[in-house]
């Protein structure tokens with residue numbers, strides 16, 4: 001094979017049809033710790049770099065007209081990490097929230113937080129409330145940041161709330177269908193992600209969007225999240241666009 005053949009292949013590998021974008025992309029922000037360790041830096045430096053990458057990718061997703069971007073920033077299991085690492089992630093989230101409150105109206109970006117917010121500090125919860133109130137007035141790209149999120153916990157809380165509604169006579173057990181149950185999930189009202197991207201080299205779902213990713217196309221890359229770029233995003237979308245999605249049918 002000649003070089004031109006491989007060059008062309010490389011080129012088309014990242015070629016995106018912007019008229020056929022997925023509506024919703026989900027990303028597991030993985031590899032921050034290793035990115036920092038490889039540079040002889042503390043893991044927290046990786047999270048800072050990861051937050052910067054998130055800003056850049058979220059802005060780019062807005063620019064190309066993506067409707068929903070959902071990222072996994074902190075899981076229900078991440079509380080097991082060293083105290084200073086958890087604190088740094090919470091400080092980064094606070095900074096991000098403060099900045100978003102000032103800019104989201106101008107940028108027409110809606111920001112939502114998915115997960116169990118009860119475990120967060122009152123200060124963070126108040127900021128989340130402010131962001132939600134601003135988002136209610138906006139129409140642009142929706143960025144969902146999952147914090148204290150777990151897919152199983154999300155399904156369990158949905159089942160609990162449905163049971164409560166049954167007990168209160170608001171619904172009947174027979175009313176439970178896939179469609180009605182979705183209204184009890186954190187993602188109520190959003191389309192399911194068509195594409196799930198996991199940087200950082202691991203190939204697993206790690207309890208992320210278990211219900212919503214039933215038919216998502218998965219894209220795994222060894223690139224660590226802080227190094228993730230718009231070119232890498234293009235590669236992921238282009239790979240998704242080459243897939244034959246059959247949804248259990250024959251295509």
Ligand code: FPP
Nearest residue numbers: 029030031032033034050051054073092096
């Ligand atoms: C996973 O990488 C990353 C996290 C658990 C935290 C992600 C948090 C941020 C990027 C900061 C705040 C986020 C926003 C959106 C403002 P890892 O630490 O498990 O990496 P490793 O596998 O290399 O150790």
